[in-house]
Amino acid sequence: MNVHTLALENFRNYEKARFAFDPSVNLVCGENGQGKTNLLEAVAVCSTMRLFRTAQKKEGLRFEADHAFIRADFAAHDRDFTVELRLSRAKSMEIYKNGVRQKRQADMQGLLKTVLFCPEDLMLVRAGAGARRRFLDVALCQLRPNYARYLEEYNRLHDHKTRILRDSEEKPTLLNLWEDFSLRMAYFGARIIRYRAYYCRRLLEAAAAVYADIAPQEALSGAYQTVSSVTDPFADAKQIEQQLAAHVYAHRSAELAAKSCLSGPHKDDLTLLLNGRSAAAFGSQGQVRTCTLSLKLAERELFFQEDGEYPVLLLDDVLSELDRRRQDFVLNRIADGQVMITCCEDGISDKLRAGAVFHIKNGKII
Numbered sequence: 001m002n003v004h005t006l007a008l009e010n011f012r013n014y015e016k017a018r019f020a021f022d023p024s025v026n027l028v029c030g031e032n033g034q035g036k037t038n039l040l041e042a043v044a045v046c047s048t049m050r051l052f053r054t055a056q057k058k059e060g061l062r063f064e065a066d067h068a069f070i071r072a073d074f075a076a077h078d079r080d081f082t083v084e085l086r087l088s089r090a091k092s093m094e095i096y097k098n099g100v101r102q103k104r105q106a107d108m109q110g111l112l113k114t115v116l117f118c119p120e121d122l123m124l125v126r127a128g129a130g131a132r133r134r135f136l137d138v139a140l141c142q143l144r145p146n147y148a149r150y151l152e153e154y155n156r157l158h159d160h161k162t163r164i165l166r167d168s169e170e171k172p173t174l175l176n177l178w179e180d181f182s183l184r185m186a187y188f189g190a191r192i193i194r195y196r197a198y199y200c201r202r203l204l205e206a207a208a209a210v211y212a213d214i215a216p217q218e219a220l221s222g223a224y225q226t227v228s229s230v231t232d233p234f235a236d237a238k239q240i241e242q243q244l245a246a247h248v249y250a251h252r253s254a255e256l257a258a259k260s261c262l263s264g265p266h267k268d269d270l271t272l273l274l275n276g277r278s279a280a281a282f283g284s285q286g287q288v289r290t291c292t293l294s295l296k297l298a299e300r301e302l303f304f305q306e307d308g309e310y311p312v313l314l315l316d317d318v319l320s321e322l323d324r325r326r327q328d329f330v331l332n333r334i335a336d337g338q339v340m341i342t343c344c345e346d347g348i349s350d351k352l353r354a355g356a357v358f359h360i361k362n363g364k365i366i
Ligand SMILES: Nc1ncnc2c1ncn2[C@@H]1O[C@H](COP(=O)(O)OP(=O)(O)OP(=O)(O)O)[C@@H](O)[C@H]1O
Pocket: 011, 012, 013, 014, 030, 031, 032, 033, 034, 035, 036, 037, 038, 039, 059, 060, 061, 062, 063, 317, 342, 344
């Protein structure tokens, strides 16, 4: 997967710009607030159809402008594509694929695959389990359409059952639905657990290898953690389902007292350890950054194993807080596939051995 060119008009702080990218590394340099992240955001929106910093696409329109467009020419599986996105204040975003208007965003998602690392991703290691579950879910939903369906159904049942538990004091008859919801959650939950267990095993293996490559003196490890009553998350889905159901029956009164769903994959976590100790609790800034980067590169590797092509890797502000060796890895040793890296430190471009460098100032290439 390879973005050849990107043309921007009235997008964020770009009035008009055209980038011709290198198929390997592209380093985007500039001082703070000049448009480096805006550029990565423009590439990412051609992949996900969303702006990664806001849910409001109109925020992408240059201040005072009424219309904007983003056009990417890229190759995927030896075929050339053009994606053009037109933003306007008056209408919702229009999408064109090879010049033909597309009605549904869903038809475009995944055509250009990207993996993004942005500073907010550092929360992946430090924050609560929810951030790690979201990371797993986003990756798995792209890889496994069935997973996306199971997850959607499980989340719907979870919300509904939570309302039942909450409202049951005022309306005790609602509890007649408790068993049916619990069993259906056990059915979908079992399948989610199995998918996550297999994905985490491959992800952690790949992430540990990347980490060892970047910092051989440290070791990244981890484990997928699910409900304690599930003895083997790799087991047959039927067995997991029975264990989840037995657990929920055994804890019925506790659930009624807590008025919330006490167990299931909505409590899952992915524990991450550096040299055998919690990365969240004991990792330094640079180690947490390396850990997050390793997970993202592992996600990219698994995409490659499934798809036969690397997604475009977008690394926003990944280099700060990394020592020389780790910076060298990011700049020069991410093998294969296209990479776009932003940085604001002077002198970084001298360390890049191959690829293209773009200097950005006030929304212009200088
Ligand atoms: N819709 C918009 N129209 C015009 N300018 C915008 C718009 N949205 C953001 N900007 C401007 O873009 C600039 C931010 O660009 P960007 O986030 O790409 O910076 P950056 O180069 O990545 O900086 P940093 O190194 O600080 O992360 C800001 O000056 C902001 O005011």
